[in-house]
Amino acid sequence: MPHRYLQLDVFAARAGTGNPLGVVFDAGPMDTATMQALAAWLNLSETIFFLPPDPGADYRIRIFTPGSELPFAGHPSVGAAWTAVVHGLAIPRDGQLIQQCEAGLLPVEISGDHANPRVAVRSPRAKHLQDHAPLAGLDAIAVPGQAAALWNNGPSWWMVEAASAKALRGLKPDFSAIAAWTNATATTGVAMFALEPEADHDVVVRAFCPGDAVNVPEDPVTGSANALVGALLHAQGWLPGVDGRYIASQGRELGRDGRVHVRVDDDGQVWIGGQVQQVIAGTLDW
């Protein structure tokens, strides 16, 4: 039976600049093996499947990469909430929706026009686990004397602040050294960031995960890593922007140009969001 299908570009001001996401509607009858096989065939960084929600949730999704299922991920959640509102799967109350995913129930904020809403999802709470001197050749561009900080909000990322945005954008990372470090520490990857005050963004981020995703050693736009950058900057009292809101630029070094909208609320919770472009709409037969 054909399913409605969308392919979105998330964190994108225009099609092709963000992170693609496959969206399969009415996946209640699909089994786990089918979802995994479909996500592998589509070969997108993530594909989501809409299922009937349990009481207390407005919609429910399962999230698959080509290789495995994820309990939660930022860019699929932003795309899911956008789809739920634009395609009428759920109606926000007071600008809020509750998403059900394998990690549990998560609040989502909706604002603006329902034909093209702005969406922000609350990231799982960030925890600062430990520090380490930066390795893998990254100490050359890191802020001198500053440790790499291991943070977790589901995935674990080593956070390394670069001394300048220019150095970070020009970095040619040693992927094998990064893979060796992250594999040895059982972490997802290394997220580097630097303040870059420009007209349309405040921070530049790059996320290297060659040990976790061999075929995608640098992720073009990364929800979890951006949420951790927000948490870290908040913890250090260096949050840029106004009212806890700033915009991060990621992916330019890979030919993309993603924009992640980050907000740290009064409770220190990090919300991530951005614009969504609907690129492909149709049906899927499997």
Add this chain to the structure above:
Amino acid sequence: MPRRYVQLDVFASRPGAGNPLAVVLDAEGLDDAAMQAIAKWTRLPETTFVFPAVSDDATHRIRIFSPRREVPFAGHPSVGTAHALLDAGLIAPREGFVVQDGIAGKLPLKVNGEGAERTIAVRTPRARVQEIATPDDPRLRAALAGLDLGALPPVLMDGGRRWWLAELASETALRSATPNWDAIIALANATESMGLFVYARSDDPVYHFAVRAFVGAPAQFEDAASGAANATLAAWLAERDALPDQPGGFYRVSQGREVGHDAIIELSIDAEGDVWSGGRAVAVVTGMLDWPE
């Protein structure tokens, strides 16, 4: 402007088992940069873009892009695009053929059957026997060690790219074979060939041969569906009068199960002795693509 878009599985025995392909059915107005950007964004091995034919002797014109660059010609994208155009009713066969125009020139595609049974094949470059060897040839010995060989001798075929073909005694021996990668890489480099292509006759009701393609150079991997390598096998079997007893020199090959795929490739040999290679395609995603110009 939304454009018609299809994502197909080519040479697949079931959805998900073949080679994925994206097709933009009306690509007029997209420039080279936009086509390259779309092909990168789809994250598929190839994306094709269809334009109206500019001459009467072609049914359609295509451009083929991998995520990194434009490709002058490739078999599975040509086959898959023709399936998508026929499915959409945008072209019709003329005397059993459609003719694709592209950077590499005009290419006839042979259309057999209709609907879900339809197969489409491309004519492959004429392949010839380069060298017949023996299993104890020093260049081959390590690559063939441990394999349960069949009756035909190992042969180096040249069909544009060069492949060493070796018959195995049974489908069971073929499916359980463990490639000796170091030896295959050495063989590929020493003989300026792609590597080792092994084949075995099968009693399966659907296919006549099972094959596996071990690419040793330039990269090392087992290929899931090799149109051109299979065509060199057809030429070799014809040379040795060893084709399956089928009308029109037609037979089917199973490939890719050992690497998570399950492709069925159809081969046939025409009256001129040319080999045609192709198969079915199934549309998985059908819809519209909206990309800023």
